[in-house]
Each structure stands twice: as structure tokens, then as C-alpha cells.
Amino acid sequence: MILSFRWYGPEDPISLNYIRHIPHMRGIVSALHDIPAGTEWPKERLIELKERIESAGMELLVIESIPVHESIKLGLPERDSLIEAYCKSVQHMGDVGIPVLCYNFMPVFDWFRTDLAMKQADGTTCLNFEQEAMNRFDLSAGTLSLPGWGAAFNSNELNKLLHAYESVDEEALWDNLGYFLERVVPVAEASNVKMAIHPDDPPWSIFGLPRIITSGSALERHINLVDSPANGVTLCSGSLGAAPSNDVPSVIRALGPKKRIHFAHCRNVKISGPQSFHESPHPASLGSVDMVDVMRAYADIGFEGPLRPDHGRMIWDEEGRPGYGLFDRALGAMYLQGVWEGVR
Numbered sequence: 320m321i322l323s324f325r326w327y328g329p330e331d332p333i334s335l336n337y338i339r340h341i342p343h344m345r346g347i348v349s350a351l352h353d354i355p356a357g358t359e360w361p362k363e364r365l366i367e368l369k370e371r372i373e374s375a376g377m378e379l380l381v382i383e384s385i386p387v388h389e390s391i392k393l394g395l396p397e398r399d400s401l402i403e404a405y406c407k408s409v410q411h412m413g414d415v416g417i418p419v420l421c422y423n424f425m426p427v428f429d430w431f432r433t434d435l436a437m438k439q440a441d442g443t444t445c446l447n448f449e450q451e452a453m454n455r456f457d458l459s460a461g462t463l464s465l466p467g468w469g470a471a472f473n474s475n476e477l478n479k480l481l482h483a484y485e486s487v488d489e490e491a492l493w494d495n496l497g498y499f500l501e502r503v504v505p506v507a508e509a510s511n512v513k514m515a516i517h518p519d520d521p522p523w524s525i526f527g528l529p530r531i532i533t534s535g536s537a538l539e540r541h542i543n544l545v546d547s548p549a550n551g552v553t554l555c556s557g558s559l560g561a562a563p564s565n566d567v568p569s570v571i572r573a574l575g576p577k578k579r580i581h582f583a584h585c586r587n588v589k590i591s592g593p594q595s596f597h598e599s600p601h602p603a604s605l606g607s608v609d610m611v612d613v614m615r616a617y618a619d620i621g622f623e624g625p626l627r628p629d630h631g632r633m634i635w636d637e638e639g640r641p642g643y644g645l646f647d648r649a650l651g652a653m654y655l656q657g658v659w660e661g662v663r
């Protein structure tokens with residue numbers, strides 16, 4: 320595996336230099352966060368990003384993410400031109416030599432939590448998802464700004480979108496995903512870019528919206544939609560691990576021989592009740608996912624792709640983007656590296 324770290328670009332308060340101080344850190348995961356969904360990514364901007372990372376002594380290995388426009392997920396007529404723009408961006412990635420693209424196909428919301436700073440007994444904070452708190456959300460009123468990935472919705476936009484999804488059930492969403500992949504994967508394959516869909520987080524329906532990438536069998540179904548080495552997955556231990564029915568090491572071992580795991584997100588979660596969990600520190604003994612066995616599974620399948628610590632807690636009074644501070648992710652990186660050396 321190639322130890323990697325997510326960097327939010329020049330706006331990120333965490334400098335590339337600091338990231339480089341983490342032993343063994345080689346790969347950077349980044350994106351052009353200012354470009355709206357549906358717009359072609361200029362090649363020069365990708366070149367600039369790549370060069371900046373290389374001059375800091377690391378490599379740009381993954382784009383996370385090029386967002387998929389809602390009209391593509393909804394299967395609306397305008398999707399064709401939006402997919403064309405997506406294909407151009409993928410082609411530009413290939414031209415510039417960026418090998419992996421992480422994206423998701425979650426309607427409206429990316430990852431979702433009910434509390435971005437749940438206080439722990441030791442004074443740290445972490446991300447929390449509680450079904451009971453979900454039931455108290457009123458989406459029809461005010462502005463929803465909770466998601467930690469940068470989106471804020473006003474209730475009008477949100478209601479329109481939620482209404483549009485009333486006619487899209489899970490099977491329709493699978494069809495729309497298939498339509499998208501049939502057009503983008505051949506371009507990715509020709510451009511030497513590996514597409515890596517991210518599982519839905521949490522891996523179940525929220526606010527009545529369909530969610531389909533929720534389990535090992537869903538990942539299998541996904542890679543069979545278009546049978547190409549360029550159609551793969553981001554294996555996220557924390558997203559899948561929030562559902563007790565997902566045995567993450569087994570999912571890795573089942574998908575591994577197919578060579579479709581192109582990117583690994585490593586994070587631990589502590590399941591606290593039915594459809595409820597909070598994000599724990601990375602070590603196996605502190606969460607519900609056996610991270611040692613996860614790393615052993617990656618070693619067993621000979622995983623050679625980028626692997627990054629995922630969300631961390633906020634510790635040592637750090638302030639920053641929820642889940643994406645420096646300190647706990649750096650601890651996570653070192654834990655994962657240590658376990659990796661041990662299992663190997």
C-alpha cells in the first residue's frame with residue numbers, strides 16, 4: 320500500500336510540508352474544490368495542483384472527488400452533456416497522469432452525521448450519527464448546514480431535490496449509475512484512470528432517499544455493471560463498518576482477487592445502537608471494526624494502491640474541518656503503517 324493523506328488544496332490550513340513530516344507519507348489525495356458539479360475541470364489547474372504537490376516531495380495519486388451532478392443521478396435528459404463534461408475531466412486526469420478517481424453516487428447528501436463535535440469523556444470530540452437525532456431533523460425549515468463536507472442547502476433547493484427523488488427508487492438509481500458508467504468507464508480505461516466508487520455513508524437510506532452502495536454484494540454488483548479494470552471501488556472501512564452486517568475484512572478478501580479495489584479509506588467506528596455509531600480512534604481495540612484484520616486482508620490480497628487514514632477526532636485543541644484535522648489523522652496514519660509492517 321502507499322500511505323496517503325487527504326489535502327484540501329492551498330486553502331487547507333494544514334500545509335503539505337506538515338503532511339510530509341508524517342513518516343512514510345507519499346501520496347496526496349486532493350481535488351479542485353471550487354469547481355461546481357457538472358463543469359469540466361481545466362487541465363492546467365490539474366497540472367498546477369500536481370506540480371505543487373510534487374514540489375513538496377509527494378505525489379498526487381487520487382482525485383477525491385469529481386462530484387457527480389444530481390441530474391445524472393436522477394437520470395434527467397440533461398445528463399448527457401453533464402456526463403460529457405465528466406468524461407473530459409477524466410481524460411484530463413489521465414493526460415496529466417493522475418491514476419485514481421474517487422467519487423460517490425449518493426443522492427443529495429455525501430456523508431452525513433447528526434453531530435460533528437460529540438464531546439468524549441477524555442475531552443476530545445468526534446463525529447456522531449444517531450438514528451434518534453435523525454428523526455428530529457426537520458428538512459422543510461431553515462437552512463441545513465450540518466454536513467461537514469462543505470455544502471449548505473436552503474430549504475427550497477433541498478425540497479425540490481427531495482421531491483425529484485420521489486420517483487427514483489433503488490433500482491432506478493442502479494440504472495442511472497449503469498448509464499453513467501457505460502459512458503465514463505471506457506473513457507477512464509482509455510485514459511489510464513481507475514474509477515473508485517465510495518460506499519454510501521452511512522450505508523443505509525437517510526431522509527427517504529435511495530442509497531445503493533451499502534455492502535459487499537452491492538460493490539460486487541457495481542463492478543459487474545461495466546466489466547472493466549477501470550471500474551472499481553474505494554473500500555471505506557468506516558462507511559461499510561457502520562452496519563454490523565458488513566464484515567469489512569471479508570469484503571476486502573472477496574473483492575481483492577478481482578483487482579478492483581483501487582483506493583482504501585481506513586477509519587474505525589463504534590456502533591452504539593441500531594443505525595447509530597460514532598467515529599472512534601483508528602485502533603482495533605477501540606472500535607467495532609477489526610483494523611488489524613483489515614490491514615491483514617490488504618496484505619493478503621497484495622494491495623498496492625493508495626491507502627489513507629480517514630476521519631480523525633479533534634484532539635490537542637486543534638480546530639479545523641470536522642474529521643480532517645492533522646493530529647488524529649497523523650496518529651491514524653502511524654497506527655496503520657505500524658500494523659501494516661507487523662502483518663507483513
Ligand code: DNO
Binds near residue numbers: 384421429468517
Ligand atoms: C468523507 C469522504 C467522502 C468521500 C466522497 C467521495 O470524508 O470519504 O466525502 O470523499 O464520498 O465522493
